[in-house]
Amino acid sequence: MIHFKEFWLNNGLQVIVHEDPSVQIAVLNLLYKVGSRDEDPTKTGFAHLFEHLMFGGSINVENFDSELQKVGGDNNAFTSPDITNYYITVPHQNIECAFWLESDRMLGLPFSDKVLEVQKNVVIEEFKQRYLNQPYGDLWLKMRPLAYQKHSYRWATIGKEISHIENATQDDVKAFYNKYYTPNNAVLVVAGNVTVSQVKKLSEKWFSDIPSGQPIERNYKSEPLQNQKRELVITANVPADMLTMAFHMPARFAEGYHTADLVSDILGREKSSRLYNALVRDSEIFKSINAYVMGSLDPGLLVISGKLSSGVSTEQGEKEIWNVINLLQNSGLEKQELDKVRNQAESTLAFGEVEVLNRAMTLAYSALSGDVNHCNEEINRIRAVEESDIMKMVNELLIEKNCSVLHYKSN
Template identity: 55%
Template sequence: MVNFNRFVLDNGLKVLVHEDYTTPMAVVNVLYDVGARDEDPEKTGFAHLFEHLMFGGSVNVASYDEPLQRVGGENNAFTSNDITNYYITLPAANIETAFWLESDRMLGLAFSEKSLEVQRNVVSEEFKQRYLNQPYGNVWLKLRPLAYKEHPYKWATIGKDLLHIEQATIDDVKSFFAKHYNPSNAILVVGGAVNTEDIKLLAEEWFGSIPGGAKPERKLPAEPEQLQERREVIKADVPLNALYMAFHMSARKDTGYYEADLISDILSRGNASRLYVSLVKEQKIFSDINAYLTGSSDPGLFVIEGKLTAGVDTATAEAAIWEQLEELKSGLVSEKEFTKVKNKVESTMVFAEMSLLDKAMNLAFFELMGNAADLNSEVQKYLVLTPTDIQRRANKIFRKENSSTLLYLAN
């Protein structure tokens, strides 16, 4: 159970406070409701580049990191296709420093041409390190546009092309900030050894005077239903053949997400899971196989990926996966197997409460989805499901015409 108090400032900033006195630390998490899906198709990778620029100094504070480190704090951030999330951990006694820094960069940025230039280079090296200079590193640059034709999930957060990053201008950056980085588009979560009344005062003091701005209206093209199987083959200098299959599925908030999540657990969570036992251990078709969800706010993907054992042909491997999927479609999961995956979900939730930062991030994310209180009833959404729900969902997802298959072959 993660307790919290909530209040909203006049400018629209939502503030959640989670009091936890088992630690001397505090966490300040700011979530902005903007991600790669909100980018102009001709300027992809921008939300993420922008995240880097948020550390380049703000209207009244020349350096973001230095004053924070001086009071014993640390910070980082990440960008996904849906959100951009910034977080600070620091001794609770010094929490006002976090309010000072976070509020000033919500008020306005003041970075230089040089800062933009350098971060373009840094992001470009990040692109190389994560996507280009790694075996199979570019899979998601290929799989996204295969699975999505209309929705902006068709590009990765790093961007679809290095060129987009290289061409970013100061004006682009300014207009992105003006549109998305407003109190009305943000959720602030403060957790740790803090009390709500103090945080109310601090929030009013530091964030209260920032103009609220208009919450941007999101009008994204919906992904049309896929009607035909899609396939692509890539050849590259990799040591092993690999197989990736992506199926369209529900959005994060829908019941279908929970059903699909349990399906992915049945298929590949742990050494007693179906794909591992049957395809790695018994049939020895794969050396490694996984099923997981993108878990995105708009309808996402159910992904199965595996590396083939040397000597096994891809048709055999693909057929073996389909056989497993057909089994889910035609039969009911046994009571024992179903209890197993549910128990795992339940204990995972309890273990997640060990980390203050995780709790703060989860509160912010659930608040964005509608209500932070849903975090505490999340496990119920899994527990009410039945084997019939699983079977029905499997039939909905695992259809050839709903699949995108990528064969990644060794040269």
């Protein structure tokens, strides 16, 4: 259970406070409701580019990191298809420094040509190193447009192609910033050795004067029901053949999400899972294999992915995966098997609440459901999943017409 209080500023900023006087630190986590799904299809990679631009200095702070280091602080950020998240950890006595720094970045960026060019080059180099010049790096650049035909999940957070970043102009990035980096499009969580009254005072002082932005219309194209199997074969200089299968599944806060998540655990979580036992340990068809869910705010994907043993084709590997799925569909599962994955899921949630930073991030993300307390109901939702729910989900999701398959072959 993560205890919290929440309030809103007049400009629309949602503020959540989690008090924990047992620690000596404080965390300020600022989540912006913008990710790669919000991008123009002809100008992708902007959400991730902005993660970099936000560290290039703000109106009154030339060097973000150096100011934070003076007070013993640390910070980082990440971008996903759904959000961009910034977080700062400081000794609790210095929490006001975090308020100052984050409010100044929200208030305004200098948009210097030099910073833009530097960060564009950083992102382009990351694109090349992590996605184009690394074994299997382009897997999701290929898989996303295979699995998604309409929704903006069809491109990765890094972007569709390097040229979109290369061609980004000052006008482009200013428009993106002015639309999405506003208090009414953000969730601020302050956690650790702080008090609600303290956070209210600091929030008013540092954020209340920042103007609210225009309401954002989010017209994501709904992904139509997939009604036939999709396949793509690519060949590259990689050490081993790899097979990835993706099945459409419920959204993160939708009914059925936890059921689908447990299905993925039954199939491919750790070395006690069905896929590992059958295809790695017993038959050695795969060198490694796992299954997981994407956890997307809009309907996402249940993924099965593995590297084949030498001499085994991706086609044979896919056939063997379907055999494991069919056995589950035809024979069902034992009660202890469901108990095991439910206990694992509960343990993951419990361990996730140990660190103050994790609690802050959990509260921020949970706010996207419309109810911050959703995070405290997760365990009950997991416990409520029955064997009949699992089998219904298996039979609805794990079928060929709902499957996109990427055969990644070594040359």
